[in-house]
Amino acid sequence: AEVELRLSHWVPATHPIQTLGIEPWVKSIEEASQGRIHITIFPAQQLGAAPDHYDMARDGIVDLSYTNPGYQAGRFPLYSLVEIPFHMNNAERGAVAMHEWYAPIAKTEMSDVIFCLANPHDPGTIHSKGPIHVPADIKGLNVRPAHATMARFISSLGGAPVQVPAPEAREAIAKGAADAITFPWNSINIFGIDSETKYHLDMPFYISAQLMLMNKDSYAALSEENRKVIDDHCTPEWSGRFSKGWAENEASGKQKMIDAGGHTIYEPTSDEVQLWRDASAPLIDTWKEEAKAKGVDADKMYQDYLEALGRHDAKF
Amino acid sequence: MTSADLIAVSGFIVLFALMLLRVPIGVAMGLVGVGGFAAITGWKPALNLLAQSPVRTITDFNLSLIPFFILMGVLATNSGMSRELFRTGQAWFGSFKGGMALSTVGACAGFAAICGSSVATAATMTKIALPEMKRVGYRDDIATGVIAAGGTLGILIPPSVVLAVYAFITEQDVGKLFIAGIVPGLLAILMYMLTVRIAYARSLPAGEPFDLGNAIRSLGGVWAVLLLFIAIIGSIYFGVVTATEAAAVGSLLTALIGIARGRLGPRLILESLVEALRTSVAIYTILIGAILFGYFLAITQTPQKITAFLVHLDLGAYGTLAIILGFFLLMGCILDAMAMIILLVPIVFPVVTQLGFDPIWFGVIIVMTVELGLITPPVGMNVFVINTIAREVKLPTIFRGVMPFVAVDVLRLILLVVFPSLVLFLPMTMK
């Protein structure tokens, strides 16, 4: 092919992220470019560790990098708004909203790469060994948080975040190092944690998002017609399409637990939901302070996010 | 051959040239990795690998059990635990013909249970057991052969630094791998003891009279080792703590026992820390280089091509396995055990899993294969270590003495290939 691109991510090649997200996207690019662009996928951290994926795109180690900005706490403070719980309730439509909201912000916050796609996972929730219904139930518990924002939330509720690598999450729960974990639904089954956590809070608690990023030089080196192909695949619509398959796979996890039996899936009352949202309010204040420190109009930026979510029917 | 293949082949050639010129193995791998990556992507991205990857390797939490298990062995040696093990072995086995050789095997096994390294086990036992065996009239070849072979138990009987690195590379459960090493380790002890008695039946000195009181008293000295082993392996087996935590707790307990018995002071503790760190750094350097080299292999897609090639040869699962193990034995002629695992396992592991072999079982098999490399000529690390400490015993003498043990090692390897459940039944009972 005229252009050879390397795409790196950190999950196994068989993961729904690759089979239902990355592969169809790559195929569409190759077809739209009539074979001029060829993309080789390097899964499973073959070209670099998961937390290094942003730098790998920046430094040209790869051309395209599937990155979780949340792996590096504190580095992308504006982006971290999406990690605050109780905002997004649907990944496919939420991806479109997040893309529209973040694309202009990325021009400054991620100025040394090209922002291409947003890929939030299906809203995850809190899975625990004992029942958790309201924020006060977190007090005194050890919780494995999804990201640094969630760790802050757990701490503010009187719980203790326990950071362990994802593959050790099951071990941590089984061995009593953690009493609860925040995870998307099917990941609980995939990682075999379903045998440990029998209680689940049935609400779209939080998301963690991944981004597809591109190296600037690789982008600049493209011919005009090839650049158009890439541009056409870095759109809010594609963010939605990219996110759909994996989200459905994760969402199916809840039904699997119901079918398997032995699980208590608790749907909180609207009063209880309000307790959770109130408890998370300080996170928004902290975010606004950090955003202001970056010199942006934090209130407007926050409103923009809510509007984008509302526009695409993805608002909690 | 594509140009990527050509670059990959040239990379291997330069790598071996640099290694033969005594460039540290990790550094050779790292430089060739970066250089090869540059040949494909250009220099700027390739050099940037050095910005992220080495820091990521040394700050990887999962690898931190390596310095801890090494530290535990050093602390145990420095607080005299290895000598006590030998004395206890002597008190119980000393009355048999060739009893002191049997005691040495037992002491090696006991030390292996708290030390993660084979060369350290061999070095320690050379200092303790060799003078004693010479004193009572053992032939040099028998005495050093037993120690060289016994030393290999260090990386098979848990804890094992080599198994830990294998777990890291192949993303397997390190706890399961440790537990999987127990039965093959016990089998090795038994077979080594039989070898002493059968292969050297005519040349062994007589034993010393058995003294029950002395034998029982000798146990007082080894309770500490026993306690440590049970605490560490037990807590890993029952899943009380993670392997890293067990390693840290083990180091701290070893230090505390040493202090409580008046064997370890601040100076000796600091020396032990520095010593453990130096050994760990040597291993981490290889890991840093191997991971850089791995990126080079990945970008040229070498492992996939080798897998495809080997599977295409259609030698059947066991035929291919035999080729892989033979290749490891061959590389064992020039490479260190750890370097072999780090450099070669990523290349052959996809083949092995594709052929349907169990990854935990393969870990134990491959460790036993590199163990063989430790005692076979021309380069056998354990043999060299003994030779460095006991300068008066020549290398050919040690290699001659160790030959019967090489033979039973091969036998044991075949046994475990034919009956994989000997390796797997114990880890399968874990939660």
Place this chain on the structure above:
Amino acid sequence: MTKPKIGLLERISLGIETVAGVLLALITVLIVVSAIGRYLLAWPVPDAFDLSRFLIGAAIMWGFASVGFRGSHIKVDIFAEMLPAGARRWIDSFAWAVLLAFSLLLTWKMLGRVTSAFYSGEATFDLRMPAWIFLGFIWLGVAFANIAILARLILVASGRATLEHFETVDMAGDDATEDRA
């Protein structure tokens, strides 16, 4: 260089090793305390994970300086040892020059990692301590390593030292207490 200078190098090297050794002790205690906190007291030490991994990294990099000076990296010794002393000196000098080149490249590129962390505000997970401080501390180790490796290279090239290959093992096998006590 004269003998007293080798003594000075020894002392500097010992100083670096002491820092690294103390770090290793600290991490051991930190992980044990964190484990006790997690399992027995339901009170995990905040940032125990990030702290211990950063400190391990620092201990290893400071140790990298030590090993660069001692010459006890794992290498293939068999061919070098078959050669006469003169040729071996050339080979050993070459080997350590290559190590120095690697270390210099590492120092240069890792500095970029540190400054990147400084400007990006990267922080630890729980307490949000700036990551660049830890990365900078790790970087100091590799910076020292250049000096240590150069020192050994000069000693080797001028024929006043060799690359010892079992130094590490020797000490590991030193069943010291009973002999000293």
